[in-house]
Amino acid sequence: xxxxxxxxxxxxxxxxxxxxxxxxxxxxxxxxxxxxxxxxxxxxxxxxxxxxxxxxxxxxxxxxxxxxxxxxxxxxxxxxxxxxxxxxxxxxxxxxxxxxxxxxxxxxxxxxxxxxxxxxxxxxxxxxxxxxxxxxxxxxxxxxxxxxxxxxxxxxxxxxxxxxxxxxxxxxxxxxxxxxx
Amino acid sequence: xxxxxxxxxxxxxxxxxxxxxxxxxxxxxxxxxxxxxxxxxxxxxxxxxxxxxxxxxxxxxxxxxxxxxxxxxxxxxxxxxxxxxxxxxxxxxxxxxxxxxxxxxxxxxxxxxxxxxxxxxxxxxxxxxxxxxxxxxxxxxxxxxxxxxxxxxxxxxxxxxxxxxxxxxxxxxxxxxxxxxxxxxxxxxxxxxxxxxxxxxxxxxxxxxxxxxxxxxxxxxxxxxxxxxxxxxxxxxxxxxxxxxxxxxxxxxxxxxxxxxxxxxxxxxxxxxxxxxxxxxxxxxxxxxxxxxxxxxxxxxxxxxxxxxxxxxxxxxxxxxxxxxxxxxxxxxx
Numbered sequence: 325x326x327x328x329x330x331x332x333x334x335x336x337x338x339x340x341x342x343x344x345x346x347x348x349x350x351x352x353x354x355x356x357x358x359x360x361x362x363x364x365x366x367x368x369x370x371x372x373x374x375x376x377x378x379x380x381x382x383x384x385x386x387x388x389x390x391x392x393x394x395x396x397x398x399x400x401x402x403x404x405x406x407x408x409x410x411x412x413x414x415x416x417x418x419x420x421x422x423x424x425x426x427x428x429x430x431x432x433x434x435x436x437x438x439x440x441x442x443x444x445x446x447x448x449x450x451x452x453x454x455x456x457x458x459x460x461x462x463x464x465x466x467x468x469x470x471x472x473x474x475x476x477x478x479x480x481x482x483x484x485x486x487x488x489x490x491x492x493x494x495x496x497x498x499x500x501x502x503x504x505x
Numbered sequence: 506x507x508x509x510x511x512x513x514x515x516x517x518x519x520x521x522x523x524x525x526x527x528x529x530x531x532x533x534x535x536x537x538x539x540x541x542x543x544x545x546x547x548x549x550x551x552x553x554x555x556x557x558x559x560x561x562x563x564x565x566x567x568x569x570x571x572x573x574x575x576x577x578x579x580x581x582x583x584x585x586x587x588x589x590x591x592x593x594x595x596x597x598x599x600x601x602x603x604x605x606x607x608x609x610x611x612x613x614x615x616x617x618x619x620x621x622x623x624x625x626x627x628x629x630x631x632x633x634x635x636x637x638x639x640x641x642x643x644x645x646x647x648x649x650x651x652x653x654x655x656x657x658x659x660x661x662x663x664x665x666x667x668x669x670x671x672x673x674x675x676x677x678x679x680x681x682x683x684x685x686x687x688x689x690x691x692x693x694x695x696x697x698x699x700x701x702x703x704x705x706x707x708x709x710x711x712x713x714x715x716x717x718x719x720x721x722x723x724x725x726x727x728x729x730x731x732x733x734x735x736x737x738x739x740x741x742x743x744x745x746x747x748x749x750x751x752x753x754x755x756x757x758x759x760x761x762x763x764x765x766x767x768x769x770x771x772x773x774x775x776x777x778x779x780x781x782x783x784x785x786x787x788x789x790x791x792x793x794x795x796x797x798x799x800x801x802x803x804x805x806x807x808x809x810x811x812x813x814x815x816x817x818x819x820x821x822x823x824x825x826x827x828x829x830x831x832x833x834x835x836x837x838x839x
Binding site: 331335337338339340341342344345347348360361362363364365366367368369370371372407408495497498499505 | 522524525528529531532573574575576577578579580581582583584590592609615619659661663666667669670671672673674675676677678679680681751752755759
């Protein structure tokens, strides 16, 4: 009795298996019939990224006590970590202190002056992109010169200046007008 | 007196069950792929290689020597890349060529800003983002067209923002043919077209924006004309023949086993002294089974899956297991 039941179960199982196999044949055939595919088209966007002095401040708090006529030169670097050449601009943000309109700041690339003015005059909106480009992977050493004018009066004594030095970049590709977004 | 059947081991029955379940899963996957793509931004991947054309196929890829796959890295706003892909049509009964794109993978919703332009037959079928691309772009023509050139361009508008930096997108392209006649789209208020509205005589290019008509869905291709059913029917017939052969051989084996049991019982009854119990029969190799050459032929024509051979081996092993020796009959007192 048990053997007969088992035999019947086996037969049903085999029939079911064969039916499913037939259906699989049909669907597989229909799937590949008269269809052309070109697969795996890959698109990837590039990116723009800068390294400004490794995040280290160019000039530390209380590093210098400026006197009229005093000039301090500090070096810092700007490195292009993007996947394309970039235009760049350097500016000051979050400026605080009474010396913001007094201290003369010059950003230079060797002998070439990139920016010149006071901290309040060198904002993101007011500065333009540097004339030259920063190539992929290029690391450029720049200098920031801080000059306290000799003619500054006594009212400038015991004054301070705080600022964030920032850099923006935009790809040179398809961007002839050097637009920053 | 009861006859004995070899009780199968418990591992044999689940083998058939497992095989059937595997086949069922494959069938579900196959049906899902046939169902086509409902959402151009779906994340499933279809295929990964170019399906080669054959002499009997309705359409063929005529770019065997050319690179028709887009591989664009380091894209920036303003970039644009164009490729031409030629599709050959070898069946004169073809009414339309359908083209569809599937988003196999993406990050940062890149398909929302990736622009695509599709030009075929001298007309622009679509110009917009990949995300808004209709499921099917249908190109109507008469049956004498031998090949159609698709000019496909991908671009990034200059307004694309910084949030799409490092974004990625992977697309699959499919072409297939439709054999049904032109169906005029309904008028704007939803009413069906009037009866005397006839399709244009000159080849036209239409864009299917309804998500796919039945005649452009992949599984319908080749079904409508009877001649295209023949290959399918041939495959189904072969599979059915194999199934019948399996069943016939199984039934024959059962019948033979019953007769052998009956003969053995008869023999045991007639003999005066009880014969010594026979030595257990050695288990033969499956290929030497007494089923004859029929199994070999059956396997030749066999189905495509591994489960069929697993089922076959389970049947053979079960039926050739050593039998328990029968109990000697009681002697009658004279």
